[in-house]
Amino acid sequence: MRTSRRSFVAGGIAASALVGLPRIARGAAPRVVVVGGGFGGGTAAKYVKRLMPEAEVTLVERDRQFVTCPFSNYVIGGIEKMQTITHGYDKIAKRGIKVVHDEAVGVDANAKKVTLKGGASLAYDRLVLAPGIDFVWDAVPGYSEAAAEIMPHAWKAGPQTLLLRKQLEAMRDGGTVIIVAPANPFRCPPGPYERAGMIAWYLKNHKPKSKILIFDPKDTFSKQALFFESYENLYPGMIQWISGKQGGKVTRVDPKAMTVEAEFGEEKGDVINFIPPQRAGKIAQLAGVTDEKGWCPIDPKTMESTKVKGIYVVGDASIAGAMPKSGTSANSQARNAAAALVASLRGQEPPEPSYANTCYSIVAPGYGFSVTAMYAATPEGIKEIAGGVSRLKAPAKDRDLEAAYAYDWYRGIMYDALG
């Protein structure tokens, strides 16, 4: 829009008469910037706009498309195509949210500005950070960002997902696939074990002499009994899990030799899926909202950072008590954060939140199970009210129904976050 010199000067005088008053008190539309266009960021932008249509909501996302981690294991298993898990930002843009495809490279919490890689800066009254995770590349000697081209993590969906898929396709029958699972906390706690099932599905049908080894620093994991039951039912003898107690903690990898050295000894893999340790996305660190372990402490009632006022952190980057780092958790946190953020812009008390999580795992077509819970904010953090996992020894129809529900969950969350 062009501004004539006269109107600019007149505007300047009007503004100077109100110096000292907060911008919003002068009647300007509140500006909300959301960094990160995944489940948390998309949902936060959408719900702030829904609750406060007059707000100027800007969603900053580096990528043109959102390739979801949920269902990426089914692409790796050969059941789904990349197209199924790839989504644009056109629908959310039509809801009056300004979508800026750029990378946030700095936050000045005092000046309330986000700097973008492209050079522009965005002023905000409230900021939502939903940056997801970054990898700690150097946690295990031998691994690096470059090594991920040989030993893919495939823990951020996209080219890495396809790389792992292609490696499995190229592998000989009778080969060994090694999955290196990370220590807690990490994105998608059941994910490595669902992935083992999905890879087993592919191998059973195409390379049945092959085997899968899961190296794990942990002694327990999410939905463990259900995964073991499913491996036994569907892929007997194919998947071996080496726990922390059994020496499953990986101490070194060699991408050239394609070996993994763990406390129990060394193994050679034909395909090695190394999932590195993680921390909050870098912008959280730059904004000063991370703790010494690299994650973001938040007020359990509002998801507002306890380190920097006016910044809300949702999704995998946050320390959300009992809630796992999942798409559903991010989505639920973002809805509650949006309500708290809008209340704060209106000078009101935040409403009482209600958090929920559901994670489905599918280990073969028509074989799904879940973990679910509802959570409440307490002064000690976000606590589980009730929940649990699918029953063991459930009839086949239940597993089939839960696999179908997983697809419906996906449709639903995509609609709630970006639709």
Add this chain to the structure above:
Amino acid sequence: MPDPREAENVKGVTIPLALMATLAAGSALAAPTAETIARNCVVCHGPKEAGQLEIPKIANYPARKMVEMLTGFRAGQKEATIMDRIAKALTDEQIQALAAYFANQ
């Protein structure tokens, strides 16, 4: 088809819920509104635009039937894959309030 008369029957229960909230647990914990809780339900039981195929729709669901379903799930008396686990997190008042909320969607 939803029966609007059933929705009428429980319309008033959102007020007792608010009342319960202030009375609950020595008022240390406030209670989320029915809509706040319901937003969690809607992710899976989404609007038709979400394009879900198998999970039952619950917008305009008859309130009495929803109360029956949720209390049945919670007690473990009604067959379920997942709702038995979720319903255990809900109080009687929240079940009533959710039923009233969805009946009017």
